[in-house]
């Protein structure tokens with residue numbers, strides 16, 4: 442089947458965070474200022490949802506559910522939902538999910554905030570790899586837990602965990618680290634961790650008896666030919682493993698607010714169920730099931746389109762932004778680009794995000810927005826029609842080079 446990822450879809454007047462939320466979220470104290478591109482228009486490459494239509498099979502499932510005309514209180518009773526989920530993860534990743542250990546959350550980010558107090562004492566700390574998706578740090582801040590960082594090592598665009606540093610920090614009794622939040626695949630560097638890397642990390646966590654929350658939300662969005670290794674298979678019997686996944690990144694369903702959290706420890710699972718609501722939108726349940734049941738063909742076509750967008754971007758950077766360093770990510774639709782060599786262009790601008798919004802009309806996120814270890818970088822969401830990507834890159838090059 443053919444899918445049109447080149448289609449331009451108007452997201453104005455849809456209460457879209459991507460369209461209407463960037464001034465307040467990125468440029469807080471500048472949000473009421475006039476920006477030079479206000480009359481021309483911005484190209485949005487910041488928050489991680491896609492400018493592609495949600496798969497038609499998902500939209501059809503929502504329409505079908507609407508046609509049942511009563512949208513009452515909803516929980517997931519039908520075994521078909523669980524069967525579809527089990528089939529997806531078994532077929533694609535060799536993971537046998539235990540749906541008796543599964544709870545729903547409106548998002549992985551709220552789940553992180555809700556899990557921390559269930560598994561950590563007040564004086565214990567969280568360890569994250571940096572650069573990091575900021576909500577990993579927020580999950581600690583929100584719960585008044587210290588958050589410590591272990592910097593990923595950048596080997597010319599290929600990031601690796603520093604296991605000596607990880608172990609030293611976890612082993613240090615002063616740190617009281619009891620939780621490591623793993624991003625697998627990694628946002629923003631795009632790494633797909635190997636079995637060896639994940640096994641080494643698992644050995645350290647087991648050795649010091651700490652919790653791991655494995656956030657695998659990007660697991661379906663790998664470059665063609667690469668394989669996701671789930672922590673569920675690396676640590677098949679570890680009770681202190683919690684796995685987070687969702688259809689939201691994969692099928693452009695971030696607004697659907699359905700995520701699946703797998704909690705092996707029965708006491709934590711019971712406390713989650715006692716504390717947190719388990720009602721859902723009937724439309725969201727229908728959408729999530731249809732995505733995993735009928736969305737695979739669309740996903741494989743999406744992956745090919747994203748592969749080609751990244752190849753296009755790599756070619757552009759090599760020829761028109763020669764001082765930039767860009768390595769195609771192994772996963773996600775997020776391009777992590779080192780612009781350090783253009784630093785002198787920044788002048789008075791307050792970082793690259795401000796510079797490109799003002800001088801290129803491109804809304805992106807920059808390194809300091811990823812907790813630490815990201816200075817000089819920008820992150821571009823390239824899940825958009827190729828014509829839009831090309832226009833954004835042209836504007837950025839013009840702002841940098843002119």
Ligand SMILES: Cc1ncc(COP(=O)(O)O)c(C/N=C2\CONC2=O)c1O
Nearest residue numbers: 488489548549550551574628656658700
């Ligand atoms: C690693 C990771 N976990 C969780 C989420 C969000 O999960 P949710 O709460 O939506 O279920 C994201 C989305 N990443 C985003 C969203 O916008 N910018 C990003 O980098 C993510 O990258």
